[in-house]
Amino acid sequence: MIKNFFGRPIRKLLTSPTHQANKNVFIPGRRRFLCACGCGLFYTTAAGTGLLAAATRAEAAIRGAIIRVGHLPAGCVSHLLLAKVRGQFAKAKLNVVLTQFNSPGDAMQSLVANNLEMIHSPWTMTAAAYTAGTTDLRIIGGSGQAGIELVARNGSVKSVAEFIDAAGQGLRVGTLRLDTLELVGYGTMSQHGKSYDDYRMTFFPSMIGMGEAIANKAMDVCTLAQPYAEHVVAEQGAVYLTDSNSVWGPEAADCVVTTKTRTINEQQEVLKAYLKVLQESARAFTEDYEAVLDDLQPIYGVPRSILAVALKRQFPNPVISQAGVNGLRQGTKYLAELGYLQPNVIDAVLDLRHQPA
Numbered sequence: 001m002i003k004n005f006f007g008r009p010i011r012k013l014l015t016s017p018t019h020q021a022n023k024n025v026f027i028p029g030r031r032r033f034l035c036a037c038g039c040g041l042f043y044t045t046a047a048g049t050g051l052l053a054a055a056t057r058a059e060a061a062i063r064g065a066i067i068r069v070g071h072l073p074a075g076c077v078s079h080l081l082l083a084k085v086r087g088q089f090a091k092a093k094l095n096v097v098l099t100q101f102n103s104p105g106d107a108m109q110s111l112v113a114n115n116l117e118m119i120h121s122p123w124t125m126t127a128a129a130y131t132a133g134t135t136d137l138r139i140i141g142g143s144g145q146a147g148i149e150l151v152a153r154n155g156s157v158k159s160v161a162e163f164i165d166a167a168g169q170g171l172r173v174g175t176l177r178l179d180t181l182e183l184v185g186y187g188t189m190s191q192h193g194k195s196y197d198d199y200r201m202t203f204f205p206s207m208i209g210m211g212e213a214i215a216n217k218a219m220d221v222c223t224l225a226q227p228y229a230e231h232v233v234a235e236q237g238a239v240y241l242t243d244s245n246s247v248w249g250p251e252a253a254d255c256v257v258t259t260k261t262r263t264i265n266e267q268q269e270v271l272k273a274y275l276k277v278l279q280e281s282a283r284a285f286t287e288d289y290e291a292v293l294d295d296l297q298p299i300y301g302v303p304r305s306i307l308a309v310a311l312k313r314q315f316p317n318p319v320i321s322q323a324g325v326n327g328l329r330q331g332t333k334y335l336a337e338l339g340y341l342q343p344n345v346i347d348a349v350l351d352l353r354h355q356p357a
Contacts, residue, residue, distance in 0.1 A: 048299035048300075048301060052098070052299065055084045055087060056098075059094065061090075062093055064090075064093035064094050066095045066097060067094060067095070067118065067267070067270055068115065068116045068118075069097065069099070070107040070111065070116045071120040072101060072104060072255070073300075074314075075315075076145075076147065076254055076255035078314075079281040080120060080278060081296060082281050082292060082296060083277050083281035084096065085295050085299065086281070088280060089274075094274060104121040104179070107119045107125075108121060108126070111137075111258065112137075117263050118257055118259045118271075119257075120143045121258060122179055122254060124179055124182075127345045128341065130345060130348065131340070131341050136261045137349060138260065138349060138350070138351040139256045139257065139351065140258070140259055140271060140352065140354055141256065141257040141278070141319065141354070142256055143254075143257055144315070144316065144317055145245075145251060145252060145253055145314070146249070146252055146315065147226040147254060148224075148243060148254050149224050149229040149242075150185055150240070151222055151224050151229055152220060152238060153215075153219065153220055153221070153236065153239075154239065156221060156239075158241075159241060160192075160242050163188070164194060167194045168198050170200055171220050172199070172200045172219050173185060173202070174203075174210045174213055175202075175223040176204055176223070177203050178335070180225070180244060182338075183334055183335065184243065185223045186334055186337075207224055210224060211228060211236075214232055214238055215235075215236050221241070227306055229310070230306050230309045231306050231310075234306055234309075247334075248334070250327070251323045252331070253327065259271065264351065264354070268354060271354050278318040282317075282318045285311070289312075293307060318356075319356060320350075325350065325352075328350075332344075332345060
C-alpha cells in the first residue's frame with residue numbers, strides 16, 4: 001500500500017492511472033518529501049550583495065540580539081530584504097543574520113535542527129511538519145500575501161471558466177506537492193467540483209521546471225509564485241487565470257514567519273521587535289513604491305519592469321488578520337481533502353500573540 005510521509009495511505013484520487021504514470025507522484029521519505037517543494041531561483045547582483053553585506057556589518061557593530069532567519073528567494077520576503085538594506089534592524093538593535101534557501105523543505109530542516117530561530121516559508125510546510133510530529137513549531141506572523149498564481153501558456157485556456165470546462169479533455173497541469181503552489185491549483189479545481197482525476201497532472205521537483213514546461217508547450221497550466229510567475233507571463237505571453245486570494249483569500253497569506261516554542265519562551269521581546277520592524281518596512285510599499293523598487297531591484301536581480309508588477313501581486317503581509325486566519329483554515333480544508341493534513345491543524349500551530357497591532 002502506498003503511503004504518504006505521515007504514514008497514512010494516499011487517497012484514491014492521488015493514485016489514478018494518470019498519477020501512477022507520473023514519476024513525481026510518490027516521494028517516500030520525510031526529508032525527500034519536504035525537499036520536493038521548490039522555488040524559482042533569482043540571484044542577487046553584485047550591488048545587491050554589497051548592500052546586504054553592509055547592512056549586516058552595521059547590525060553586528062551595535063552588538064544587539066542575534067537572530068538567525070532563513071528565507072526563500074521570493075516576493076513574500078520583499079519587506080524583510082528592504083528592512084535589511086535600509087538599516088531598520090540596526091535601528092531596532094537587532095542583528096539579523098539571513099540565510100537564503102532555494103527549498104522551503106531545506107529551510108524547515110534547518111529550523112528543526114536549531115540552526116535558525118525563524119524562517120519565512122510557505123505555511124503549508126509548517127502545517128505539514130507539525131502534522132508529521134514536529135509539534136513545537138508555531139506560526140507567529142505573516143510574510144507575504146497573494147502572489148501564488150495559476151498560469152496558462154499562450155494558446156491554452158484563458159480563464160478559470162475555460163480551465164474548468166477543459167476537465168476530462170487531457171489538459172496538462174503542473175504543480176508542486178504540498179506547497180501553496182499545489183493549493184492554488186487544487187483549490188481552484190475543488191471550488192468547481194473537480195479533482196486531479198479530471199486533468200493530466202505532473203508534479204515537478206521545482207518551480208523552474210514548470211516555467212520551462214510552459215515555454216516548451218509541454219504543460220498547459222502551471223502554478224507559479226512571484227516574481228517568477230511574472231517573468232513567465234512577460235517573457236512567454238502566458239496568462240494569469242487566478243491567484244491565492246481567490247482560492248483561500250481575501251487576505252491569503254502564502255509565506256509566514258515560523259519559529260519554535262523554545263524561541264518564543266526565551267526571546268519574546270526579540271520576536272516582538274523583529275515583527276514590528278517588518279510591519280514598519282511593509283508601510284514603505286504604499287508610501288513610495290518607486291523608492292522601494294530602487295532598493296530591491298539589485299537584490300532580486302530581475303528587470304525592474306517585472307519586479308514592479310510582481311511585488312504588487314505578492315505584497316507584504318506582516319500581520320495575519322482574522323480574515324487571514326479564516327483563509328488559512330479554508331486552505332487547510334483543501335489539503336485535508338488531499339489527505340495531507342487534519343482540518344484543525346492551523347488552530348494548533350498559530351500563535352499570533354506577538355504580532356504588532
